[in-house]
Amino acid sequence: MVEFRARAVVIATGGAGRIFPFTTNGAIKTGDGMAMAYRAGVPLKDMEFMQYHPTGLPGTGILITEGSRGEGGILVNKDGYRYLQDYNLGPPDPWPRKKAMELGPRDRLSQAFWHEQQKGRTIKTPHGDVVHLDIRQLGEKLINERLPMVRELALAYVGVDPVHAMIPVRPVVHYTMGGIHTDIDTATPLPALFAAGECACVSINGANRLGSNSLAEIVVFGARAGRAAANFAKTNPKPGLAGKAGEAAQARLRELFGREGGGDSVSSLRKAMNDTMESDAGIYRSEDRLRQTCDTLADLRARYRRMPLQDRSNVFNTDLVQALELGCMLDVASALAQSALQRKESRGSHQRLEYTARDDANYLKHSLASYQGDAPPTISYRDVVITKSQPAERVYGGAAT
Amino acid sequence: MSETITLEVLRYHPETDSEPHFQRYVVPYRDDWVVLDALNHIKDNLDATLSYRWSCHMAVCGSCGMTINGEPKLSCHSFLRDYRGKVVRVEPLDHFPIERDLVIVMDSFMEKLGSVKPWLIPKVEKPLSAGEYLQSPGQMQVFHQYTQCINCLLCYAACPQIGLNEDFVGPAALALAHRYNLDSRDGGRDARAEVVASNEGIWECTFVGACSEVCPKHVDPAAAIQQTKISASVGWLKDLLTPGAHR
Numbered sequence: 001m002v003e004f005r006a007r008a009v010v011i012a013t014g015g016a017g018r019i020f021p022f023t024t025n026g027a028i029k030t031g032d033g034m035a036m037a038y039r040a041g042v043p044l045k046d047m048e049f050m051q052y053h054p055t056g057l058p059g060t061g062i063l064i065t066e067g068s069r070g071e072g073g074i075l076v077n078k079d080g081y082r083y084l085q086d087y088n089l090g091p092p093d094p095w096p097r098k099k100a101m102e103l104g105p106r107d108r109l110s111q112a113f114w115h116e117q118q119k120g121r122t123i124k125t126p127h128g129d130v131v132h133l134d135i136r137q138l139g140e141k142l143i144n145e146r147l148p149m150v151r152e153l154a155l156a157y158v159g160v161d162p163v164h165a166m167i168p169v170r171p172v173v174h175y176t177m178g179g180i181h182t183d184i185d186t187a188t189p190l191p192a193l194f195a196a197g198e199c200a201c202v203s204i205n206g207a208n209r210l211g212s213n214s215l216a217e218i219v220v221f222g223a224r225a226g227r228a229a230a231n232f233a234k235t236n237p238k239p240g241l242a243g244k245a246g247e248a249a250q251a252r253l254r255e256l257f258g259r260e261g262g263g264d265s266v267s268s269l270r271k272a273m274n275d276t277m278e279s280d281a282g283i284y285r286s287e288d289r290l291r292q293t294c295d296t297l298a299d300l301r302a303r304y305r306r307m308p309l310q311d312r313s314n315v316f317n318t319d320l321v322q323a324l325e326l327g328c329m330l331d332v333a334s335a336l337a338q339s340a341l342q343r344k345e346s347r348g349s350h351q352r353l354e355y356t357a358r359d360d361a362n363y364l365k366h367s368l369a370s371y372q373g374d375a376p377p378t379i380s381y382r383d384v385v386i387t388k389s390q391p392a393e394r395v396y397g398g399a400a401t
Numbered sequence: 402m403s404e405t406i407t408l409e410v411l412r413y414h415p416e417t418d419s420e421p422h423f424q425r426y427v428v429p430y431r432d433d434w435v436v437l438d439a440l441n442h443i444k445d446n447l448d449a450t451l452s453y454r455w456s457c458h459m460a461v462c463g464s465c466g467m468t469i470n471g472e473p474k475l476s477c478h479s480f481l482r483d484y485r486g487k488v489v490r491v492e493p494l495d496h497f498p499i500e501r502d503l504v505i506v507m508d509s510f511m512e513k514l515g516s517v518k519p520w521l522i523p524k525v526e527k528p529l530s531a532g533e534y535l536q537s538p539g540q541m542q543v544f545h546q547y548t549q550c551i552n553c554l555l556c557y558a559a560c561p562q563i564g565l566n567e568d569f570v571g572p573a574a575l576a577l578a579h580r581y582n583l584d585s586r587d588g589g590r591d592a593r594a595e596v597v598a599s600n601e602g603i604w605e606c607t608f609v610g611a612c613s614e615v616c617p618k619h620v621d622p623a624a625a626i627q628q629t630k631i632s633a634s635v636g637w638l639k640d641l642l643t644p645g646a647h648r
Contacts, residue, residue: 026456267445310449
């Protein structure tokens with residue numbers, strides 16, 4: 001183990017999409033930085049808001065860009081019907097127009113898919129239910145010019161040439177809108193600790209992030225984090241050696257390497273976590289299912305504490321890395337599930353079947369999940385800072401124009 | 402019984418093995434699976450000790466380069482359907498030391514990459530308050546292709562010259578140097594020339610073109626190197642005829 005002593009630390013580790021089985025996120029997006037801050041006593045804020053992107057390729061979760069709808073692509077169900085008109089996003093014509101139909105927001109489009117699935121109007125595939133994204137009307141020239149990657153990805157990964165056929169798509173976990181609680185200068189409540197990017201929650205995304213706001217997270221708040229951390233480092237002394245905390249970290253690793261027996265492995269626990277998140281903490285949530293998820297996660301966290309490594313060697317040990325990542329994901333997942341359970345309203349990406357309305361009187365608030373060791377996190381709330389833009393009803397489709 | 406496919410994977414663990422050996426795994430065959438899916442199946446179900454790098458699974462992050470049936474490939478972009486009925490032999494990328502199994506030591510590349518100064522070196526430094534360094538879409542098009550490199554190192558594994566001289570700066574780093582040299586906002590050509598036009602730089606390339614053939618992002622490093630040779634020669638000639646004038 002190597003000990004780094006730093007006057008200031010910036011966490012910039014990205015999101016936690018891998019908690020879910022079907023995600024656009026890479027394999028490294030396991031919420032490690034979030035878990036580190038959380039375990040160190042920094043709350044995770046607004047974790048119940050997980051963004052689904054409406055168009056991912058079945059199986060792999062590869063993202064088919066919003067640009068394909070921006071250029072004029074349409075979404076149809078198994079009957080070839082532009083189903084979004086049934087969910088307050090129509091009428092379909094005139095097309096295209098802003099804030100309507102396929103140019104509606106990500107949360108509403110993903111929710112519409114769920115309803116179509118309930119009605120049996122989606123298309124069955126070996127990789128789950130899908131709807132069709134149709135960009136054929138754009139023509140080969142425009143597709144090659146504006147959406148070359150969409151054509152390449154669809155051809156390679158689902159064997160569909162979008163010039164001639166419709167692309168199978170389904171909602172896919174895309175962005176962790178919650179994260180490490182920071183102020184507008186990216187500072188966490190823990191002195192010397194800063195966070196920026198998807199791992200942080202500086203609260204520019206609310207309950208439904210707008211496409212490309214990740215750029216603001218990087219460019220604006222990345223720069224602010226750099227400056228804030230540098231300022232802090234300049235005016236504070238270098239810390240001493242970690243001492244007991246360092247020894248404890250080493251002891252934890254030794255204990256992990258020393259475990260014997262047991263039927264659980266990284267892949268079996270990870271699959272169980274993925275399954276419960278997908279079925280019970282996804283696009284629509286309910287009291288019963290969320291309670292079930294919280295119980296399942298508590299059980300998985302207990303089993304994780306006894307899970308042995310299958311690779312005990314010291315060179316590029318990816319079993320160890322995956323085990324540590326799994327521990328992070330389980331902690332972050334329980335923060336997510338508890339935050340979701342306690343938010344008894346529907347807002348943006350957080351939809352509760354028994355509380356279908358937005359409840360500004362009680363829940364115009366940020367949730368804060370605080371780590372409690374082996375026990376589930378406690379959830380508290382914090383007022384939303386509202387300046388220029390006042391909360392209003394979200395209106396799309398005909399009513400918006 | 403449903404269809405299967407056999408992978409023959411190079412294994413090497415420096416703590417226990419004196420040399421690499423191959424291990425066979427039988428995995429389910431699926432039309433839409435890539436070699437990486439098969440490796441993940443092995444890791445999750447058959448052998449958790451198998452070691453390899455990967456992340457994005459969509460040919461963007463550049464971390465899963467391997468030698469697959471003799472060719473440098475991204476394992477996330479190599480479909481089992483193209484190997485149906487055959488044994489798939491998976492080895493680490495050529496021309497790099499093996500750290501473990503399919504994981505290579507890439508320190509030499511990281512050093513080379515930094516040595517070509519792959520960042521904008523403005524002609525004239527201006528303060529933030531003076532605004533952006535602007536560029537037209539046309540000026541961007543000049544080098545756009547060379548920005549697509551994902552540092553997957555397939556070109557280093559394919560390049561015969563790297564095999565002969567491990568100090569050769571190599572295709573990806575030279576293509577990236579060219580990308581910045583071509584940038585209308587950049588004035589760092591001379592600063593880069595020290596490495597780019599050195600003995601281990603562009604002149605070491607014998608224009609076999611294997612780098613461009615294996616590039617999964619169509620970057621064409623071979624073209625970048627040949628273009629750099631021309632501009633370096635022109636610069637040298639100008640220097641000879643009008644010493645000091647063009648700087």
